[in-house]
Amino acid sequence: MSGQAPARFDAVTVNSVQDLSLVDGGTRRMIERRSALLGPSYRLQYSRPVHPVRAKGTRLWDASGEELLDAYNNVPCVGHANERVVRAMSDQLSMINTNTRYLQDEVVAYAEALLSTFHPALNRAMFVCTGSEANDLAVRVARQVTGQNGIIASQFAYHGNTSLVSSFSPAGGPGTILDRDVRLVPAPDSYRMRGIDLGEWFAAQVQAQIDDLASRGVGLAAFIVDGVFSTDGIHPADDGVLRRAAEVVRRAGGLFILDEVQSGFGRTGDHLWGYERFGILPDLVTLGKPMANGLPVAGVVGQWDLFEDFGARVPYFNTFGGGNACIAAAHEVLNIVQDSGVLSNVATQGRRLRGEMERILSRAGRATDVRGAGLYIGVEFSRSDPALTPDPQVTGQVVDGMREEGVLISAAGPNGNVLKIRPPLVFDDADADRFLSSFERVVRRVGV
Amino acid sequence: MSGQAPARFDAVTVNSVQDLSLVDGGTRRMIERRSALLGPSYRLQYSRPVHPVRAKGTRLWDASGEELLDAYNNVPCVGHANERVVRAMSDQLSMINTNTRYLQDEVVAYAEALLSTFHPALNRAMFVCTGSEANDLAVRVARQVTGQNGIIASQFAYHGNTSLVSSFSPAGGPGTILDRDVRLVPAPDSYRMRGIDLGEWFAAQVQAQIDDLASRGVGLAAFIVDGVFSTDGIHPADDGVLRRAAEVVRRAGGLFILDEVQSGFGRTGDHLWGYERFGILPDLVTLGKPMANGLPVAGVVGQWDLFEDFGARVPYFNTFGGGNACIAAAHEVLNIVQDSGVLSNVATQGRRLRGEMERILSRAGRATDVRGAGLYIGVEFSRSDPALTPDPQVTGQVVDGMREEGVLISAAGPNGNVLKIRPPLVFDDADADRFLSSFERVVRRVGV
Numbered sequence: 001m002s003g004q005a006p007a008r009f010d011a012v013t014v015n016s017v018q019d020l021s022l023v024d025g026g027t028r029r030m031i032e033r034r035s036a037l038l039g040p041s042y043r044l045q046y047s048r049p050v051h052p053v054r055a056k057g058t059r060l061w062d063a064s065g066e067e068l069l070d071a072y073n074n075v076p077c078v079g080h081a082n083e084r085v086v087r088a089m090s091d092q093l094s095m096i097n098t099n100t101r102y103l104q105d106e107v108v109a110y111a112e113a114l115l116s117t118f119h120p121a122l123n124r125a126m127f128v129c130t131g132s133e134a135n136d137l138a139v140r141v142a143r144q145v146t147g148q149n150g151i152i153a154s155q156f157a158y159h160g161n162t163s164l165v166s167s168f169s170p171a172g173g174p175g176t177i178l179d180r181d182v183r184l185v186p187a188p189d190s191y192r193m194r195g196i197d198l199g200e201w202f203a204a205q206v207q208a209q210i211d212d213l214a215s216r217g218v219g220l221a222a223f224i225v226d227g228v229f230s231t232d233g234i235h236p237a238d239d240g241v242l243r244r245a246a247e248v249v250r251r252a253g254g255l256f257i258l259d260e261v262q263s264g265f266g267r268t269g270d271h272l273w274g275y276e277r278f279g280i281l282p283d284l285v286t287l288g289k290p291m292a293n294g295l296p297v298a299g300v301v302g303q304w305d306l307f308e309d310f311g312a313r314v315p316y317f318n319t320f321g322g323g324n325a326c327i328a329a330a331h332e333v334l335n336i337v338q339d340s341g342v343l344s345n346v347a348t349q350g351r352r353l354r355g356e357m358e359r360i361l362s363r364a365g366r367a368t369d370v371r372g373a374g375l376y377i378g379v380e381f382s383r384s385d386p387a388l389t390p391d392p393q394v395t396g397q398v399v400d401g402m403r404e405e406g407v408l409i410s411a412a413g414p415n416g417n418v419l420k421i422r423p424p425l426v427f428d429d430a431d432a433d434r435f436l437s438s439f440e441r442v443v444r445r446v447g448v
Numbered sequence: 449m450s451g452q453a454p455a456r457f458d459a460v461t462v463n464s465v466q467d468l469s470l471v472d473g474g475t476r477r478m479i480e481r482r483s484a485l486l487g488p489s490y491r492l493q494y495s496r497p498v499h500p501v502r503a504k505g506t507r508l509w510d511a512s513g514e515e516l517l518d519a520y521n522n523v524p525c526v527g528h529a530n531e532r533v534v535r536a537m538s539d540q541l542s543m544i545n546t547n548t549r550y551l552q553d554e555v556v557a558y559a560e561a562l563l564s565t566f567h568p569a570l571n572r573a574m575f576v577c578t579g580s581e582a583n584d585l586a587v588r589v590a591r592q593v594t595g596q597n598g599i600i601a602s603q604f605a606y607h608g609n610t611s612l613v614s615s616f617s618p619a620g621g622p623g624t625i626l627d628r629d630v631r632l633v634p635a636p637d638s639y640r641m642r643g644i645d646l647g648e649w650f651a652a653q654v655q656a657q658i659d660d661l662a663s664r665g666v667g668l669a670a671f672i673v674d675g676v677f678s679t680d681g682i683h684p685a686d687d688g689v690l691r692r693a694a695e696v697v698r699r700a701g702g703l704f705i706l707d708e709v710q711s712g713f714g715r716t717g718d719h720l721w722g723y724e725r726f727g728i729l730p731d732l733v734t735l736g737k738p739m740a741n742g743l744p745v746a747g748v749v750g751q752w753d754l755f756e757d758f759g760a761r762v763p764y765f766n767t768f769g770g771g772n773a774c775i776a777a778a779h780e781v782l783n784i785v786q787d788s789g790v791l792s793n794v795a796t797q798g799r800r801l802r803g804e805m806e807r808i809l810s811r812a813g814r815a816t817d818v819r820g821a822g823l824y825i826g827v828e829f830s831r832s833d834p835a836l837t838p839d840p841q842v843t844g845q846v847v848d849g850m851r852e853e854g855v856l857i858s859a860a861g862p863n864g865n866v867l868k869i870r871p872p873l874v875f876d877d878a879d880a881d882r883f884l885s886s887f888e889r890v891v892r893r894v895g896v
Binding site: 033034037039040042045052053054086089093094095097098101105111123126128129130133136139140144161162163164166172174175289294296311312315316318319320322323325326 | 475478479481482485486487488489490491492493497498499500501502503508511521523524528529531533534537538541542543544545546547548549550551552553555556559560563571572573574576577578579580581584585587588592609610611612614620621622623624736737742743744752755756758759760761762763764765766767768769770771773774
């Protein structure tokens, strides 16, 4: 049943708290068993959690046999259980799977293919297993090469779960301890700040934090930003909004780290990388989630002198990072994303979804903002007052309502009032049709 | 050719620097291409690096067709390209591979099976992707639940590569920055400290560092130790050496974290877990490397109240940690290690290798110490002076000499003078025969 107001949100992924009265006895026992084995860090999505046992393309099937449309998972970017990726993985795993202390054809070939998609100045790659490790390494590199310690991130950023990375990930929740050399800037929110030069405003925010660090004797190591400001509420930061900020960061001697764990691999449409949309050249780019369609592969791409400087001092080794089998899967993902019309599909479907949702919502006459880039879409719900007071309750009702329609989405933002719509990149016309008809019904039912 | 003295060691894995005059033109070009793409953090093992293109069981085949015996890689614990693990992985990957925001049968079943192998007090598991992430999380948990910041590790510890973990991993090399709240204790070295009560001595070392932290107002969050002191030079710490230290740690309000990334999953023979050999009950145990035979799976096992306390405050989420496909592989590894005489094989082969190497070396009349537990074996080479001055040169010659015999081993320890012998757990009689005859020839040739 939808219409159930979520009692509370957590921040990493905004989740409704389970309502155990909604689930059958078997599911309840599984939730209890899981909780007893894994502990309370493990949260579940939706008032009525999903228990998928099979998946293919953009569809998942629940244990009950119900078919679900996946409009949320960015990780299986070329579709759940993609046969080409499965084959690349299992063929390589049957052949050999070792580590980078040996010469390996796969990691060299993949690094070459991956780097050929970047600006020529971004010509070195290091491989790790998770986006958290990638961001941790990028900031280690930044601190080592700049000799400075300060980090600036966005107000409600989430960059991962290592101790360092969580120290500049306020969205990790109230238990997250920020580092004393971390400063935060508000996201460039085009919905709530209309009519001002956002680029100039944002650069001034960054400069103010650089000045504050400097007043305490702390230099800037890096400014790190997620390419879609996803946990901040999904702000695509179009029109060169970040360009001036990048200049300010460089002038302070810091590095510009673009976290493309969310925005990379074609997610934002047309381009493979978010930085192309921004019109900036980052010093370091971090990659993750969709990189191997769900296998643990992540990386840092950067300019050679940074890695030269860091690597000469630190013999970084990652046992699994760069391993043949996961790299073979990653290479196949890159081939698919580049070869088969995926990028143009992302742009087309993204435009259609945003346009149609805007029409559906405007008919409902409610204060909303539909925004995003490619297939990373946010829909913000607020009350109809002049302050545009966030409305997480309606947002949660739409998330749970869509789930009852068999369509998976979630919510984001510091107030949990922004729908997060982020399907696999192979989301097609039929998927969009189904999504939109469900969305229209839910909007009508919830009374948005 | 062997007999080439390594010019320099690095610390994470002690490596000889490549001698490009030893490799053919194709290999040289590959090394150069790799270096241009990945940068200098990426080191290679052996004066003449290995370029394996196929592997099965305990054997690898080089691009030139040469067969190599693997006496080094602990990660493919049930053998390279193990068919049961490949099948478990690819079957699951074809079916579904998502994350722990959904109910998943695989992670619950595996957590149950894994925890049933631990002491009943160690009854919660969290899953991550790498040993680094596991140790990072364990120390985050320790700091959060104790409210204290101090960390004690061993003098030449290596626990991984995140910023936090490298801050208590001095073996990460001179570029590694230790945290100001980190203190180090020497390893319990049974070779250089004969005739003293090592347990009492070691506890006093730990107490001294606790006192030093306290004198600066820093309480102890955790004492973390690798279950075989591998980078410290492989000290098996038998006979309850750690028991008194554990008491001292608890009295100071700190947690005892046992890093079983190296020592877990039967590596030390007879038992599945190193702590059973130590006769202690750790608060947290971290797992990694062999957990899924080379796929990125790692974890933290601990007592429920610690995870309860941490999880209530921190909604930790790891995108790939606990994913169905890698977990299916891990579960199959656990089945194989438990079911098929692997543990007794480890004990038997380990005893035989140690005994035979001792005999071979004692005939050579050189000051050496052969030690270890199960199939984690160290052979220390020193000069024949009263100080037992470490002899990294001879050690490197033996490593490269074995490589020329087609047998892979490496070296460890702060001085790089301890052979590290750590084959897959399925190393059998024929493997041991081949290993020992090569070892005997190399010892004779090098003139140990």
